[in-house]
Amino acid sequence: MRTDKLRDRFDLDITLRDAALDAENRPTRRMIANASIGMDVEDAYYSVRELRQAVAWVHVGEPSGKAKLAAILANDGADDFQRCVYFCLAGRGVVAMLDDLEWLEDLLERRGRVAGEQKRRKGSRMPLTNPYVADSPDGPMVKLDANFEQGPSWWADPALTD
Numbered sequence: 001m002r003t004d005k006l007r008d009r010f011d012l013d014i015t016l017r018d019a020a021l022d023a024e025n026r027p028t029r030r031m032i033a034n035a036s037i038g039m040d041v042e043d044a045y046y047s048v049r050e051l052r053q054a055v056a057w058v059h060v061g062e063p064s065g066k067a068k069l070a071a072i073l074a075n076d077g078a079d080d081f082q083r084c085v086y087f088c089l090a091g092r093g094v095v096a097m098l099d100d101l102e103w104l105e106d107l108l109e110r111r112g113r114v115a116g117e118q119k120r121r122k123g124s125r126m127p128l129t130n131p132y133v134a135d136s137p138d139g140p141m142v143k144l145d146a147n148f149e150q151g152p153s154w155w156a157d158p159a160l161t162d
Helices: 003-007 014-021 027-036 041-060 065-074 081-089 094-120
Strands: none
Touching: 014 027, 014 094, 027 081, 027 094, 041 065, 041 081, 041 094, 065 081, 081 094
């Protein structure tokens, strides 16, 4: 098979699909890989990057971190992607959460680089089908409260005691 054939109708989600099915990945990684399938290349990357940064700020005690995380989770003008990723990881321990977010951010960054290369080569790709049926949330929202209480998953993470 010619390599041109391989670039025709390239599936940008192939690494996410592989990660979602890989039994060697933690269940949380499989969940967030699945949640990312079909998302716009740039939106997915920057959304995960922003979420990872906010969680990291809360973890290190950055004063604006809690407000940033609360604003992300209470944003009623965006789709539910960031909330979906956050709640796949919430309560599992902040170190594991950050590790999984960095892992996904790396996957999405590489996905974006491939998308850019495909565009430069004028290659075709399979269309991404947005998994969200609405452009904004249509269910209950998270309360915007920068003074939320940090429970044990923020300070009693088993990974912190090893």
